[in-house]
Amino acid sequence: MPPYQLKAQIIRAETLAPDLYRLTFLAPDLAAEAKPGQFVMLRVGEGADPLLRRPFSIHQVTASGWVQVLIKVVGKGTRLLATLALGQTVDVVGPLGNRFSLHTSHHICLVGGGVGIAPLYFLARELQRSNPPAAVVPLLGARTAAELRPLADDFVALGLTPRLATDDGTLGHHGLVIAHLSELMATPAPWIVYCCGPYPMMRAVAKICREQGWACQVSLETMMACGLAACLGCAVPAADLAGPYKHVCKDGPVFGAEEVAWL
């Protein structure tokens, strides 16, 4: 019964850019259950420091049981995970959390920032594989071309045409990826926007969608100790600020943008 816990063999370890890694491991049961938007908790080594597992959105799974995550190095734990090598194992728990809900009758826009692109690629793959919607437009941003290009290329390989932006202007629009969102406003269509990235980006996207009357789903990231709804550490304020907190691991990580408070 999912979620599963296993020591998964690493079958591919790639360095995509400085501090950006892609880890592929073999976890057939997990892969068979995983849905776009769900996440896994990876244990960092066997010791007590770093102690806690780290959450990662599932980037893609294959029918052959491969599971892939993107790892951006932000500290000691992610550094250790990023340096895992072929043949080593990683202790994984998953799949966890909910999934993006699909509305294929809409025109679909995927807005991803940095490592937040990870779950959107899984979603794009699923959209393209089943009954593809009329339009799937990825808007992808990162700090530099080195970070963005390998991720964007995967969307191109799906037959999509991502619009790009980098903080340093080395690829696509020089600035924020949400600049591309305004281009969509000229297109009279019922859009649904799926978004994952830095909090300020998601907040800005949620605001535009609210103003345009577009549906918007966001995948949130928080500090998280267990991923199993036991620690209750991953609370985020709900749109109703007086109401109970939402928990990213159980109620999310995918939320309707209108469900959560944008502070």
Place this chain on the structure above:
Amino acid sequence: MALNDLDLTCRIGSAVLQNPVLTASGTFGYGQEYESFVNLHRLGAVVVKGISLAPRRGNPPPRVVETACGMLNAIGLENVGVERFLAEKLPYLRGMRATVIVNILGDSVEEYAALAGRLDEVAGLAAIEVNISCPNVKKGGVAFGTDPEMAAAVTQAVKGATRLPVIVKLSPNVTDVALMARAVEDAGADAVSLINTLLGMAIDSRTRRPRLANVVGGLSGPAIKPIALRMVWQVAKAVKIPVIGIGGIATAEDALEFLIAGASAIEVGTANFVNPRACEEILAGIGAYLEANKMTSLRELVGSLAI
């Protein structure tokens, strides 16, 4: 000798637990959260997330932060309240044939007594664990746990309201934990469990802001094990009632240390977050150790520290 020939039972007041491995409150949800990983009926007991009379929404985020070999939390006792616990959570645990200990918390002596009275009406509970030590809520909590007279008053009120065995969970944020233990023993506690989290804090030097919205929080995990072990040893010498050891237990080896120090049972806490199968692995490890040392009963091990 087959494993089931081992006597792993331990007694908490009138309750006999099948083995000494319990879950620490607040680290195991209401049990169902771990159903994919643990056979709940095999545990000594599931100690559920602390329950108050009314639901509590808890503290604002961030609520958790990792520290060296540990973590700080300031969840703020978020829970569904006693009535929803009884209606929505307890039936599942009963269905799984889990031994259930309910952890309770309150802002007043009256609230503790009311909770104990409500639980006394409920069939199928093994014991009540009284949280007098959570450091996160400004009102109540810490005052009961650091003042022997207040701790005794809560213990007495709870004992007066229920026939269930009463375990009082002690705070380590005191000068003399043995004094606290004796105070609740004299007030009628059937057992003590310790330690709850140690009050700590963490600061982000870039922003110069605390890493927890609550500013301070409770430290748990392997980092606190030596302190917990020392306190359990001190309390076990000071009281006659059973002592339940808690604090940084992640492996069978850790659990054995607490049992040798004088704990009759142990609770596994933060380790559940890291290794969701920790409880069953620890249970198996304790059994293997007893066998390897040709012991037939857990009681041979408890308090066997050689100094």
